[in-house]
Amino acid sequence: MNTLQPITVLGAGISGLTTAVRLIESGHPVRILAKEPPEQTASAVAAAIWFPYEAEPVEQANRWSAKSFRTFQKLAGLPGTGVRMMDFLVLTRSGMDNSWKDELPDGAVRPARPEELPTGYEMGYIAKVPLAETQIYLPYLMERFRKAGGELVVQEVKDVESLLQGGRIIVNCTGLGSRELFGDETVYPIRGQVVKVKKTRPVQSMVDSMNKGRLAYIIERSDCIVLGGTDYDNDYNRKPTQADTDTILARCRQLEERLGAPVVLQALAGLRPKRPAIRCEKEEGRNIIHNYGHGGAGFTVSWGCADEVRAAIILIARQ
Numbered sequence: 001m002n003t004l005q006p007i008t009v010l011g012a013g014i015s016g017l018t019t020a021v022r023l024i025e026s027g028h029p030v031r032i033l034a035k036e037p038p039e040q041t042a043s044a045v046a047a048a049i050w051f052p053y054e055a056e057p058v059e060q061a062n063r064w065s066a067k068s069f070r071t072f073q074k075l076a077g078l079p080g081t082g083v084r085m086m087d088f089l090v091l092t093r094s095g096m097d098n099s100w101k102d103e104l105p106d107g108a109v110r111p112a113r114p115e116e117l118p119t120g121y122e123m124g125y126i127a128k129v130p131l132a133e134t135q136i137y138l139p140y141l142m143e144r145f146r147k148a149g150g151e152l153v154v155q156e157v158k159d160v161e162s163l164l165q166g167g168r169i170i171v172n173c174t175g176l177g178s179r180e181l182f183g184d185e186t187v188y189p190i191r192g193q194v195v196k197v198k199k200t201r202p203v204q205s206m207v208d209s210m211n212k213g214r215l216a217y218i219i220e221r222s223d224c225i226v227l228g229g230t231d232y233d234n235d236y237n238r239k240p241t242q243a244d245t246d247t248i249l250a251r252c253r254q255l256e257e258r259l260g261a262p263v264v265l266q267a268l269a270g271l272r273p274k275r276p277a278i279r280c281e282k283e284e285g286r287n288i289i290h291n292y293g294h295g296g297a298g299f300t301v302s303w304g305c306a307d308e309v310r311a312a313i314i315l316i317a318r319q
């Protein structure tokens with residue numbers, strides 16, 4: 001008989017799935033309740049490259065990111081995960097916070113050579129980082145969870161008290177949903193749009209996230225190239241717009257001329273759940289552990305945060 005407490009995970013985005021996998025593989029009976037299935041979440045829109053963008057506090061986010069990096073590195077060697085390591089050029093300038101690289105394994109990052117930089121840029125790093133192709137990675141996590149005996153029920157949760165009965169523990173991974181479900185007004189959307197274009201020749205994957213309102217990135221996937229992006233605070237529009245598509249194409253073509261005149265396959269928009277500080281902690285007085293507010297880094301911090309949730313659950317068991 002399983003003697004570990006049963007757990008209900010709320011949410012089936014990257015945070016909910018990763019946490020559910022971590023907990024069920026530690027021996028807990030786990031079920032997921034989610035308003036939307038994985039393929040309809042913000043997580044399914046993500047690029048989803050390892051890079052701690054819009055995730056705070058920076059030091060803590062860097063630690064969770066570095067932990068996740070190591071787990072992703074292992075997944076990259078396994079078939080069917082959709083994870084692989086790729087060279088990623090991070091454009092930057094002196095005086096900017098580049099501490100994201102400090103906790104990575106030796107040899108993972110090097111300064112970019114001048115000829116590797118796009119015109120007009122003076123500084124960058126080439127990092128070998130994990131890329132999780134969401135269309136493969138989210139189903140992979142879901143399958144891993146199901147194989148371990150987990151169940152996903154698609155349903156909106158409106159009241160958490162009833163879910164705590166019978167000694168159940170709740171793990172809240174509802175992202176932006178925490179605004180309504182837990183009354184957290186500090187979590188807000190940063191709307192992001194991506195444009196998937198046809199892959200015709202190799203391009204350099206890269207990001208310029210130096211200036212608010214001027215975000216640009218290029219991520220080469222196995223089946224397409226993902227171009228981004230936008231970073232609009234408090235914009236709840238989940239539909240892509242033609243104006244954003246045009247802006248994204250123009251910015252990315254400036255960065256990488258090998259894009260040529262790209263053929264657009266699809267445009268998607270999603271809402272990054274941003275919070276002044278990622279909330280990954282047990283609530284005072286109730287067996288609810290929160291794991292949300294990861295901004296533009298939900299994939300990047302996912303395994304580190306899942307481990308933090310697991311540690312909080314071990315503490316509950318000892319009480």
Ligand SMILES: Cc1cc2nc3c(=O)[nH]c(=O)nc-3n(C[C@H](O)[C@H](O)[C@H](O)COP(=O)(O)OP(=O)(O)OC[C@H]3O[C@@H](n4cnc5c(N)ncnc54)[C@H](O)[C@@H]3O)c2cc1C
Nearest residue numbers: 011012013015035036043049157175177192270298299300
């Ligand atoms: C354009 C774009 C590009 C991005 N690129 C990257 C990237 O390259 N790297 C990276 O690390 N991150 C990236 N991100 C950020 C990343 O996608 C988010 O940080 C991540 O998706 C957050 O995941 P989550 O599981 O916390 O939330 P979500 O994916 O939003 O999932 C929330 C889940 O909670 C459920 N839910 C909400 N309310 C309720 C309720 N009341 N009852 C039941 N269920 C509920 C939802 O239905 C959903 O299943 C990007 C995001 C966008 C939009």
